[in-house]
Amino acid sequence: MITRSPEFIWNAWHVAALANEVAGDALFARRLLDVPVLIYRKQGSGEAVAMLDRCPHRFAYLSKGLRKGDEVECIYHGLRFGADGRCTHSPYQDAPPPGADVQTFPLVEKHRMLWIWLGDADKADPSAIPDHSHMDRDDMRPLLWHYHFNGNWQLGNDNLMELTHLFFLHTSTIGGWKEEPGKVPGEVYTARSDEQGRVLSRTFVPNIPEHGTFDNGVPHGTPFDQWNDTVWEAPANMRFTMGAVPAGDDPASCRQPYMEQTHCITPETATTSHYFSGFTRIIELERDAAGDQQFIDFFSGIFAREDGPIMEDIEAQMSSHDLLAHNPVVLPRDKGAILVRRLVAQRIAAEQG
Ligand code: FES
Ligand SMILES: [Fe+2]
Known part of the structure; x- marks a missing residue:
């Protein structure tokens, strides 16, 4: 889980990136509210997704990993994660280890920008995105x-x-x-x-x-x-x-x-x-x-x-x-x-x- 610094407003939409900053298959990394965030687009739909840019094993940046279709493989020991943050594969076991999922964040593309919600996910209402x-x-x-x-x-x-x-x-x-x-x-x-x-x-x-x-x-x-x-x-x-x-x-x-x-x-x-x-x-x-x-x-x-x-x-x-x-x-x-x-x-x- 992320630590919520009192320097910031958490339950709000923030711009994470311009829509065109996240393109193709690239793994885009940006620190937002002091949280390392990984953003990338799914193949086919082009939908952008956001998750904590930190592997739950030894905390490598997932953005330095490799894309495998819509999944990301950690560069350090090869755990693999889906666009929904679920750990899908471990090279060492038949099933992914427990507790290995990565936190994801609501992300909405609107007005040529990608808006992220880093607070309580159940409070994220896309209709509250400011009008631009x-x-x-x-x-x-x-x-x-x-x-x-x-x-x-x-x-x-x-x-x-x-x-x-x-x-x-x-x-x-x-x-x-x-x-x-x-x-x-x-x-x-x-x-x-x-x-x-x-x-x-x-x-x-x-x-x-x-x-x-x-x-x-x-x-x-x-x-x-x-x-x-x-x-x-x-x-x-x-x-x-x-x-x-x-x-x-x-x-x-x-x-x-x-x-x-x-x-x-x-x-x-x-x-x-x-x-x-x-x-x-x-x-x-x-x-x-x-x-x-x-x-x-x-x-x-x-x-x-x-x-x-x-x-x-x-x-x-x-x-x-x-x-x-x-x-x-x-x-x-x-x-x-x-x-x-x-x-x-x-x-x-x-x-x-
Ligand atoms: S740090 Fe990611 S698999 Fe080890
Ligand atoms: Fe100015």
Whole structure:
């Protein structure tokens, strides 16, 4: 059995991998919530399965073993396991030894990602997987990629639930607009939690004179009103929906978002994290594979040079991962991030009893 660290929320769906990271017959290994996990696809159906990446005999990684059809043979002494975790064969006995089964985990492929449930298996309800259905829209050319950072997973929530850092940390890349956040006439920021335990926040900025990094459907030269609606779902799954209209127009006249983003963070360990990020957009010039790769490289570079190092610094400055216990200064735009911190603390406390 796995040890459940109180650093994490266990009874929740976490992204384990992008769907295309697990391909063919490969045995894919990834540490999630400090648990070594093996993921692979069954032949024929292509269904992805997940199990503890630890042989019950001498604890070798099963991911270093050999695939035998839909079974995995341990590289060390040859015990063999089925996709359901059952030990099917021992080279030393007629029947598999007792107690040799490997723990499996519910795994669901949805929205081009593989979602894993590492908590109580009987509580795993696939309908509770957060909605990132924009990733299913081929006409929006969905792009998804994976980052890694050296920091606690909750730093990802803090970072993405408080986007005013764009104005400072990202001035040379995506934070082009030079007004001070919170001092733009008519700007509105709201954040609240709902009965489903989500946090919903909206930033509405009127009368922006210049297009920034992204085209938003409003003709160039026309000032526009722009907004970002963020939905956060535990533990660290966020969706941004961004829209714009010519300044002063009814926001309801916006036919569709010009961009939607997926940001999902899964702890690797208490101090390192996986970050799955994805975009769909209606307007971009380069829509071929090379343009897509440029787009991914651009954002990966920003994260690697700007957000990642900040999170690493913060990790080094905090003696525990409980931000609120460190008595931080709170700014008006922290509301969404603080709501998330509180909900996460409640969920962890409830699970730990
Ligand atoms: S460690 Fe796997 S069979 Fe021995
Ligand atoms: Fe950032």
